[in-house]
Every structure is written in C-alpha cells, then in structure tokens.
Amino acid sequence: MKHRKSIFMLGFALAFTAPMIAAPAYAQSSATADKVAADQNQPFFNSKYSIKGTWSLSQRNGKTYIDFSDDFKTKNGPDLKVFLSPTSEDDVSGKNAVQGSLLLGRLRDNKGQQEYLIPSGTDLSKYKTVLVHCEAYSVLWGGGKL
Numbered sequence: 745m746k747h748r749k750s751i752f753m754l755g756f757a758l759a760f761t762a763p764m765i766a767a768p769a770y771a772q773s774s775a776t777a778d779k780v781a782a783d784q785n786q787p788f789f790n791s792k793y794s795i796k797g798t799w800s801l802s803q804r805n806g807k808t809y810i811d812f813s814d815d816f817k818t819k820n821g822p823d824l825k826v827f828l829s830p831t832s833e834d835d836v837s838g839k840n841a842v843q844g845s846l847l848l849g850r851l852r853d854n855k856g857q858q859e860y861l862i863p864s865g866t867d868l869s870k871y872k873t874v875l876v877h878c879e880a881y882s883v884l885w886g887g888g889k890l
Contacts (some may be wrong), residue, residue, distance in 0.1 A: 785813070788876075789833050791884040793819040795876060799888050801868075808862040810848060810874055817855040823880035824851035826860050828871040828890070838884040841877045851876055 788795035797816035802809050810826065827845040829836055848860040862868070868890065875887035 790886040795886040810860045812858045814857045820854040827875045829873045832872045838882040
C-alpha cells in the first residue's frame with residue numbers, strides 16, 4: 745500500500761511540474777500572452793495621413809498576431825509596410841520609424857481586416873508602437889501605441 749501511495753504522489757508531482765520543465769521556451773510566451781490580453785482594440789494615431797479603425801494583439805495556435813479591425817482604412821500609398829518600433833508615439837517620425845524596428849510585412853490592403861504574424865521569440869516589451877510606414881519615401885502614415 746505504501747508503494748502505491750509513493751507512485752501516486754510521484755505521478756501527481758510529475759503531472760504538475762512536467763509542463764514547466766518540458767517547455768522552458770514557452771516561459772517567454774507567457775509574458776507575451778499577458779501583454780496580448782492587455783492590448784485589445786487600440787486606436788491608431790495619425791501622422792501624415794489619417795488611419796481609421798482599431799488594432800489589437802491576439803494569440804492563436806501559440807502564435808501572436810497584430811490584427812487590424814474590419815473598419816481599418818487609410819490612404820493608399822507606395823511601399824507601405826507594418827513595423828513594430830522601439831520609438832514612442834511622441835518621438836517617432838518618418839526619418840526614424842525603421843531604426844531598430846521589426847518589419848512585420850507589407851500592408852496587405854488600405855482597408856479592412858488583416859493580420860500580421862509577430863515572429864516567434866519576439867520580446868514585445870522592447871517595442872512601443874506598431875507603425876504603418878512608407879519605407880521608400882520615409883513617410884510615416886501613423887500607428888498605434890503598444
């Protein structure tokens with residue numbers, strides 16, 4: 745009987761500690777998940793052109809995304825891209841928008857719902873804004889505060 749109790753206790757302990765031991769890389773994702781939960785439906789700020797709608801962070805299938813809302817709309821332009829920037833909303837400009845920034849991809853459309861995958865392992869605490877920026881002409885369309 746004592747032997748069965750020891751085996752039960754060992755199994756119980758492993759059931760609760762194995763996920764923590766088996767996936768240490770996911771510990772960084774926990775901080776991302778907390779940030780994701782706090783940043784839903786954020787407004788865009790405008791710089792050179794008006795950006796309407798909202799954006800949010802979401803997590804699906806263990807991946808983190810920037811999601812632009814259905815009512816997202818901005819003026820079309822050449823070479824528009826979406827970046828995460830370490831520069832704050834008050835300090836970012838067309839000239840410094842890409843310095844230290846992480847490119848998420850080309851703006852897929854100037855209106856409507858769209859999503860941008862944040863690369864695995866990205867530390868969101870290093871970034872302050874999500875930007876829509878014309879890289880070819882260094883013109884900041886606008887963005888949102890992370």
